Amino acid sequence: MANDVHESLTAVPAESPSSNADPATAGDRPHDPRHHVTLENLHTERRSFPPLASFAAHSNATAFEYKKAEADRLEYWKEAARRLAWKQEFTEILDWSDAPVARWFGDGILNACDNAVDRHVREGRGDRVAFHFVGEPGDTQTLTYADMHERVQRAANGLLSLGVGKGDRVAIYLPQIPEAVVAMLACARIGAIHSVVFGGFSAASLRQRIDDAQARLVITADGGNRRGSHLALKPLVDEALAPSIAHPGFAASVEHVLVVKRTGQPTEWTEGRDLWWHDVVDTQPAEHEPEWVDAEHPLFILYTSGTTGAPKGLWHSTGGYLTGAALTHRIVFDLKPDTDVYWCSADVGWITGHTYIVYGPMINGATQVLYEGTPDTPHQGRWWEIVQEYGVTIFYTAPTAIRTFMKWGEAIPDGFDLSSLRLLGSVGEPINPEAWMWYRRVIGGDRCPIVDTWWQTETGSIMISPLPGVTATKPGSAMTAMPGIAAEVVDDEGRPVRAGDGGYLVITEPWPSMLRGIWGDRARFARTYWNRFDGMYFAGDGAKKDVDGDLWLLGRVDDVMNVSGHRLTTTEIEHALVAHPWVAEAAVVGATDAITGQAVVAFVIVRGDAEGVPEDGEAIADALRAHVRKEIGPLAKPRDILVVSEVPKTRSGKIMRRLLRDVAENREVGDVTTLADSSVMDAIKDGLASGR
Ligand code: ATP
Ligand code: MG
Numbered sequence: 001m002a003n004d005v006h007e008s009l010t011a012v013p014a015e016s017p018s019s020n021a022d023p024a025t026a027g028d029r030p031h032d033p034r035h036h037v038t039l040e041n042l043h044t045e046r047r048s049f050p051p052l053a054s055f056a057a058h059s060n061a062t063a064f065e066y067k068k069a070e071a072d073r074l075e076y077w078k079e080a081a082r083r084l085a086w087k088q089e090f091t092e093i094l095d096w097s098d099a100p101v102a103r104w105f106g107d108g109i110l111n112a113c114d115n116a117v118d119r120h121v122r123e124g125r126g127d128r129v130a131f132h133f134v135g136e137p138g139d140t141q142t143l144t145y146a147d148m149h150e151r152v153q154r155a156a157n158g159l160l161s162l163g164v165g166k167g168d169r170v171a172i173y174l175p176q177i178p179e180a181v182v183a184m185l186a187c188a189r190i191g192a193i194h195s196v197v198f199g200g201f202s203a204a205s206l207r208q209r210i211d212d213a214q215a216r217l218v219i220t221a222d223g224g225n226r227r228g229s230h231l232a233l234k235p236l237v238d239e240a241l242a243p244s245i246a247h248p249g250f251a252a253s254v255e256h257v258l259v260v261k262r263t264g265q266p267t268e269w270t271e272g273r274d275l276w277w278h279d280v281v282d283t284q285p286a287e288h289e290p291e292w293v294d295a296e297h298p299l300f301i302l303y304t305s306g307t308t309g310a311p312k313g314l315w316h317s318t319g320g321y322l323t324g325a326a327l328t329h330r331i332v333f334d335l336k337p338d339t340d341v342y343w344c345s346a347d348v349g350w351i352t353g354h355t356y357i358v359y360g361p362m363i364n365g366a367t368q369v370l371y372e373g374t375p376d377t378p379h380q381g382r383w384w385e386i387v388q389e390y391g392v393t394i395f396y397t398a399p400t401a402i403r404t405f406m407k408w409g410e411a412i413p414d415g416f417d418l419s420s421l422r423l424l425g426s427v428g429e430p431i432n433p434e435a436w437m438w439y440r441r442v443i444g445g446d447r448c449p450i451v452d453t454w455w456q457t458e459t460g461s462i463m464i465s466p467l468p469g470v471t472a473t474k475p476g477s478a479m480t481a482m483p484g485i486a487a488e489v490v491d492d493e494g495r496p497v498r499a500g501d502g503g504y505l506v507i508t509e510p511w512p513s514m515l516r517g518i519w520g521d522r523a524r525f526a527r528t529y530w531n532r533f534d535g536m537y538f539a540g541d542g543a544k545k546d547v548d549g550d551l552w553l554l555g556r557v558d559d560v561m562n563v564s565g566h567r568l569t570t571t572e573i574e575h576a577l578v579a580h581p582w583v584a585e586a587a588v589v590g591a592t593d594a595i596t597g598q599a600v601v602a603f604v605i606v607r608g609d610a611e612g613v614p615e616d617g618e619a620i621a622d623a624l625r626a627h628v629r630k631e632i633g634p635l636a637k638p639r640d641i642l643v644v645s646e647v648p649k650t651r652s653g654k655i656m657r658r659l660l661r662d663v664a665e666n667r668e669v670g671d672v673t674t675l676a677d678s679s680v681m682d683a684i685k686d687g688l689a690s691g692r
Contacts, residue, residue, distance in 0.1 A: 038491045039502030039542050039554060042632035043476075043572040045433050049440075050472040051449060055422075059469025061331040069483035076484045077104070077512055081323040084363070085119045086110045087292045090319070096510055100530045100537070101522070103296055104320035104512040111290035112299055112318055113189035115326075116362035117152055118290065120145040128337070129367045132390050133178050136225035136373025143178055145365070148185075150286040151178075155186030157284035162256050162275075164217050166191030166291055169301065171215040171254075173197045173206055173237060175224025176372045179260045179277065180348045183219045184358055188299060191291035193315070195301040198349030199224055199231075200651045202673065203239035207251055210240060212313050213301050213519060214253040219277070223263040227377050230263040238268055295319025301519050302351055304457045305652040312528070313519035316460050322359055324461035324513025328482060329360030332451050333394050334423055334468050341420070343369035344396040345383065350652050351457040352427055355513075356396060360461070375401065380408050384416035395443070396425035400653035402435045402443075407584035409609035410442045418443060423468055425451045429654050430553045430571045432578035432586075433476035440475075454478040454553050458529065458539050460513030463487060464551055476575060477552045485511055489545045494533040497545055502554055502569070505543040506536040542569055559657050561590030561598045566635055568600070570657060573638070576631040577602060580624055582610040587647040587655045588638070591664035599639035601664040603647050603684070617643045640664070644684050651676045660684075 051059070069076040074093045081090065081104070090108030120126060126146030133141040143151075164170060170187050172194055174180040180196070187194040195213045197206050210218065218241070223232045234257075241251045259267065260277040299318045303311040329335060333356075335342060342361055346352035361368055369390050375383045387395065405413065424444050426436070431452050440450055450473060454464040463485050464478040471479050481487035486509040489497050497503040507514075514537070517525040532538045542554040554569040561568045570588040577586035585605040593599035604624065606613055614620055621641035629637045648656045653676070662669045663684055672678045 037501060038497065038504070038567065039544065039560065040566050040568050040635075041500060041502050041544050041572075042568065042636055043433075043552075043575050045474055045476055047433075047437075048472050048474050049449075051469050052447070055449060056469040058336075059467075060334045060336075061467035061470050063470050065331060065467065065470075065483045073484055073486075073509065077323065080327040080484070081105050081108075081319065081512065083326065084110060084319070084322055085115050087114075090295060094510060099510070099535075100526055101516055102320070102510040102514060104317070104323070104510075105295040108295040108319050109292045110295065110319060110322075111189065111191075111292055112322055112359065113152055113156075113185040114290045115322060116185060116188075116359060117145060117148050119363075120365050121149045125365055128365060130362065131178060131181070131368050131370045132341070134369065134371045134386055135177070136228075136371075136377055141178060148182070148362075151182045152185045152189055153286045153288040154284040155182050155281050156189040156288040156290075158258075158277075158281035159186055159190055159192065159217070160288075161280065161284065162217060162258070164190065164192050166293070167298075168192045168217070169195055169213040169215040171195050171197055171206070171210045171213065171218045173199060173201075173218060173220045173233060174260065174348075175199050175221055175231075175233070175262060176347055176370060177221070177224070177260070177262060178370065179219075179221070179262075181358055181370070184300070184348065184354075185362075188318075189288065189290050191293050191297060193298045193300055195303075195313070196349050196354070197303070198347055198651055199233060200347075200349075200676065203236040205673065206236060207240035209303055209311075209313070210251045210254060216253055217256050217258060218254055219258045219260070221260040221262040222267045223265050225263065225373055227374055230265050232265060234259055234267045238270070293318055296516070298516070300354065302354060302457055305350065305650050305654060312524075314457050314515045315517055315519050316513070317516050320512035320514070321355075321460050322363060324511065325355045325360035326363040328462040328465075329356060329366075330364050331467055332453060332462050332465050332482075333396070333425065335361070335364050335366055335394065337365040337367070340366065340393045341369065341390050342366045342394040342396075343371075343387070343390075343392045344425075345371070345375075345401065346396070346398070346427075347652075351455075351460070352396075355461050375404070376408075381412045381415055384413045384418060387418055387421065388416045391420040393420055394423045394425070395421055396427065398428035398653050399426055399431040399435055400428065400649060400655075402426070402431070402439050403578070403585040403605075405442075406435060406438050407605055407608055409607070410438075411609065413442055418445065421445070421448050423451070424448045425453055427453045427455070427462075428652065430555055430575075431476060432575045434575075434579045436475035449473065450475075452476070452478045454541075454551075456539055458515045458537075459507075459511070460515065463507065463511075464553075474550060477546070477550050479550050481551075485509075487551065488536075489543045489551065490533060490536070494536065499545055499547045499549055502542060502544040504533070504538055504557065505541045505551070505553070506533055506538045508536050542571075559589070561588075561600065563590065563593075563598050563600060563635060564596045568636060572632060573600060573602065573628060573636050576628045576636070577604055577624060579631060580627045582606050582613050582620065583624070584608075585647065587657060587660055589657045589661040589664050591639075591661065593639065600636060601660075602638040602641045603644050603660055604641060605645065605647065606643060642684075646677070646680045646683065648672075648680045648684075649676050
């Protein structure tokens, strides 16, 4: 089921018959206006929001940042890396001789936990709050950097007492509680490699990840709080580690399971293997000298979300990764550590949580909110209540959450004081321009800059984003490559597209926080990311470069549709649908069609507070079809539009179009194991059966 990028690309329907009519012009690209169009451009957006002078006057980033990076890219990265605390300064910057495996700052020596925690204590910032933790049931903890320092040292000693050491892999399967952060940092502190598995994954997914990384230790909890009840975690670990007939000896690498008591629910116990965190960790001395490691020492393994296929175990280095994390967090989120309260709503089990809860913000000395639960427990205003209560100033979330709040209606956030907010961020999927506008107006009070940040588990840190205070933003555009990052949009032959055209998003130069590989499989690493375009990194996303040269992410090239010879992206049609006042969320797929090759099929979710929505699904469909036709043209007009109450999403909240494609083509629905809620597919199929 491996779905490596270059393999999936070949599945995209080939050249369109209409767009490549004149072979004589083929050699003249990219400047010939008649050249082959890789991805059609349907959507135009003219709104633009320049930075407020009051914001720009104090922003961490200035236009000079780009100039410095352009003048000397390696020097720029060297300076960024120098801001970290090094035990031994590096003299090398980049060694690309073993491409595509990079070495950055290779002869430097440091420790990630020392950078994230000890340094603040050492430099007199121990009293600063690191985390305001909010449990779903309402319990809270305030943890200063000094508190974190004490905890990571005890935890490091605890891990060492279990025989875990430098280079060993540790699987972390925890709810979003402070121990998750402490466990990650304790691993980093002793040079062990953490592999965090999101707490919502099944036993089978956990087993696969434990086995792939050959973890010696699993850190888990009895359970976590989810939607008002106790969600058991430990039984899933037991199941993952149980010998099975299908997989004899599976997960045999695990020697111990360290269990945090979170909910207090009854827990089965395997004597000798299972140990309580409070017994092992709390009894240890709070003194531990960090294990100093080479810059290229692996910091963690993390599996991709699995939106497009089998998850890949990517691994990241220490020095380069931390350089990217800290720099991007400081300039994209404009962190002022003395006054800001920063909240990233992602789970630490995703790359966003790794880079923008644990490493980036902590290295920068941020005060953060860490929330355990769901946005609608005990009520749909829970997040906004937390913003109000803690005076959150910087908020980073995903389009899926924003569209959910649009569906619930703006009366909910309107009930809270959100005036503390000064900057908003988005990550995970292309943000629909209307969702961006809603976010700006309803959450940001029309005053907060929005940073739409494009990046991936592979890239380690943000690659494309506006810089607040510098960039005039456009709703739906991630704008430009970060300073020091060389991004380009290319056509099928790897040549830059002209302004205004769409194509494949590639990175053309190595960067410090780039992945160093797929764990245990160098060949797959090279094949997956570096084969499609010679020497360029390509991980599967389409993008458009507009006439100003700004970038618009167009989703995954696997999702591109071929309608009557035109290569359309699902993203632009979804943007048009969400621009209709009735629609909160839309998912578009291409379904086989006898006449057009593929036809556009759309699944839409209606806004709870929309006015004048017809009762009848067909009437809604007719109105939306006419709307798409008017907005972006007849070609994009959906053949079918189905009103649904949910669309299938991965556990990280991304729309899973391949399952909707199965529904649209009347096929048996494929593998649903990475779905957050598998009942969603049944509801859609039932709705279709009754509606047709
Ligand atoms: P898998 O690789 O297993 O299919 P995944 O790609 O969903 O999973 P992640 O690394 O979590 O795993 O997600 C990165 C992807 O998310 C990007 O390739 C892109 O498709 C999407 N993405 C992230 N941020 C943005 C953004 N700001 N705009 C558009 N797309 C985004
Ligand atoms: Mg991916």
